[in-house]
Amino acid sequence: MEILASRMLLRPADYQRSLAFYRDEIGLAIARDYGAGTVFYAGQSLIELASHGGPDACGTMWLQVRDVHATQDELTGRGVPIAREARREPWGLHEMHVSDPDGVTLIFVQVPEDHPLRRDTRD
Template identity: 30%
Template sequence: MLRVSFVSIPISDQDRSLKFYTEKLGFDVVTDQPFGNGTRWIQLRPPGAQTDVVLFTPPGQEERIGGFQSMAFTCEDVVGTCRMLKERGVEFVKDAERANWGGMEAIFKDPDGNTFVLANPNE
């Protein structure tokens, strides 16, 4: 059976991103080690998740930084999670609301301007 091991989030500053994803979003560090050319392989895991995120931008892929990311995060309570993340300083570009597909969703961004959907189809 195949599973997704990790997805990469394109970032410009690994230290700043590490601080954001651990302190503001609450992700745990799985690996933080040298990767070559002055970069590090930083692999994080959202609590309870089976898929990790990696804070790394491959050389030549810098144009991916700062756009809409084709990945979504989920939680049990989108409204409550938005409130908690806003208190931690996370910026939302779309507040929690009922989506046209029926669930609740919001959109937040990281320090590089990467935007992510936060959703729960069962709310």
């Protein structure tokens, strides 16, 4: 099987509230607005908010950023509540949590220079 593309699809309870959260509060750029939903750029991935279908929000999104503390300051400045402040985890990543209007956890992650995810594992 070959996967050509992927995105996370969310069906929020209140489309307009979630649209404002992802567009204005988190600050994601719009990739496409198709009338019944909006697709946002999220690094190498996409997040789609669908205004059709019943609410079906659950799960977690992992969003890598260059500096998690600067991201926390930026979001706090926009009035976004921080569910869990930035800190270094036992596995070495720096993480900060935010919840979207439907309770989806957004984990903002910074990969430190010395972390194994930054090492070239090729021989």
